[in-house]
Amino acid sequence: MNLGASVRVNKCGVGVVLSAMVLLMMLYRYGGGDEVKRDAFSDMVSLKSLLSAAIDAAERGGRIVYDVREKANLNEQSKGKTRENANDPVTDGDLMSHITMFFSLQRAFPAVKVISEEHSLKPSDPSTIEPADILNPEVGAAVSENAFVPAKDIRVWIDPLDATQEYTEDLREYVTTMVCVAVKGYATIGVIHKPFMHLTAWGWAGKTVSPNLKVSSKKAGDDDVTRVIISRSHTGQVAALATAAFGDKTNITLAGGAGFKTLEVISGRADLYLHTTLIKKWDLCAGNAILNALDGKMTTLEGKIIDYGNELELKNEGGLLASLYDHSKYFGLLQEARKKEG
Incomplete structure (x- = not known):
C-alpha cells in the first residue's frame, strides 16, 4: 500500500459533479420543473412563474394599502394637477405598496424590466424585501402548459394603488393594486387585486382566467340601452x-x-x-x-x-x-x- 502516492483529479469529472450539485440545489429551492428551467437559462422567463409572482406582488401591495387606510393619517400629498385640473394625490399607501410590489418582482426576476407609477422611490436596502412567490397553487392547477419568453421581450407594469383620489375619500370599492406582463408590447398577463373586497382576478391571454372571475355571458344593457x-x-x-x-x-x-x-x-x-x-x-x-x-x-x-x-x-x-x-x-x-x- 503506497500511502504517499499522489491523487490525480479528473477535471471533467469534477465539473460534472459541480453541475449536478447546482442542479440539486435548484431542485431543492424551486421544487423542480418549470422554475428550474427558468433559472438554468436566466435569459428565459417562465410566464407561469411570473404570473404567480404578479399575484403575490399585487396581494402584498394590497395588504399594505389596506393597513395604511386603517390609520388615521394617510400622509396625503399632491403630485400636481391633471390636464383636467383635478388634484393628483399620493399617499403612504401608494409609496409603501410600490416598494413592496416593485422590489419583490425585481428580486424574483432581476433580468425583467419593471415599470411603476411611483418609480422614483427606493428603499434603503432592497434586499430586505422578500422576492415574490413564484409557486402559486391556483396557477399550477389552472394552467397546464407553460411558456418561456426572453427577458428582453418582457415589460412588467405595476400600479401600486389605482384610484388614489377615491382612496383618500375612503371610497374603498374602487381601489385596486395591479400588475401586468406585456410580451413584445402585447398585454399578456394581468392581475387586478381589490384589497378591500378580498378579491384577486387574473387572466393570461391565450390560456385562461382565474376561476373566481365573474364573466358576463352577454352584454349588460338592453338592445336600445348602452x-x-x-x-x-x-x-x-x-x-x-x-x-x-x-x-x-x-x-x-x-x-x-x-x-x-x-x-x-x-x-x-x-x-x-x-x-x-x-x-x-x-x-x-x-x-x-x-x-x-x-x-x-x-x-x-x-x-x-x-x-x-x-x-x-x-x-x-x-x-x-x-x-x-x-x-x-x-x-x-x-x-x-x-x-x-x-
Whole structure:
C-alpha cells in the first residue's frame, strides 16, 4: 500500500459533479420543473412563474394599502394637477405598496424590466424585501402548459394603488393594486387585486382566467340601452360623446379606478368603458390583458391596440374604448359621433 502516492483529479469529472450539485440545489429551492428551467437559462422567463409572482406582488401591495387606510393619517400629498385640473394625490399607501410590489418582482426576476407609477422611490436596502412567490397553487392547477419568453421581450407594469383620489375619500370599492406582463408590447398577463373586497382576478391571454372571475355571458344593457362607465374625476367631454354616439337612453355610470371600471365591463355591469383624455399605461395594462384573455378588446379611440413595449412611453394619449362584446359596433358609433362633432 503506497500511502504517499499522489491523487490525480479528473477535471471533467469534477465539473460534472459541480453541475449536478447546482442542479440539486435548484431542485431543492424551486421544487423542480418549470422554475428550474427558468433559472438554468436566466435569459428565459417562465410566464407561469411570473404570473404567480404578479399575484403575490399585487396581494402584498394590497395588504399594505389596506393597513395604511386603517390609520388615521394617510400622509396625503399632491403630485400636481391633471390636464383636467383635478388634484393628483399620493399617499403612504401608494409609496409603501410600490416598494413592496416593485422590489419583490425585481428580486424574483432581476433580468425583467419593471415599470411603476411611483418609480422614483427606493428603499434603503432592497434586499430586505422578500422576492415574490413564484409557486402559486391556483396557477399550477389552472394552467397546464407553460411558456418561456426572453427577458428582453418582457415589460412588467405595476400600479401600486389605482384610484388614489377615491382612496383618500375612503371610497374603498374602487381601489385596486395591479400588475401586468406585456410580451413584445402585447398585454399578456394581468392581475387586478381589490384589497378591500378580498378579491384577486387574473387572466393570461391565450390560456385562461382565474376561476373566481365573474364573466358576463352577454352584454349588460338592453338592445336600445348602452351602459357606459366613465371616470368620476376625469370626465372631460366623455359623457356628451357617449350620449351622442349611443343615444338618449345611454346609461352613464361614474366610477373611480381603471381597474375597477374594466372589471365592471367584464362582469356585465357595464357594456363599455370609455375615456377621452390622457391616461397612463400602468392604469390600463392589467385590465387590457384580462380582456385579451377573454377575447374582449381595449383600444384607443382611433381603434389602435395599445403598445406596452416601451418603458419610456408611459402615456396613452389616444383615449380609450374597452368592451367584452360588440367592440366593433361601439367603435363605429363613436367614430360617427366624433365626425359629426367635427
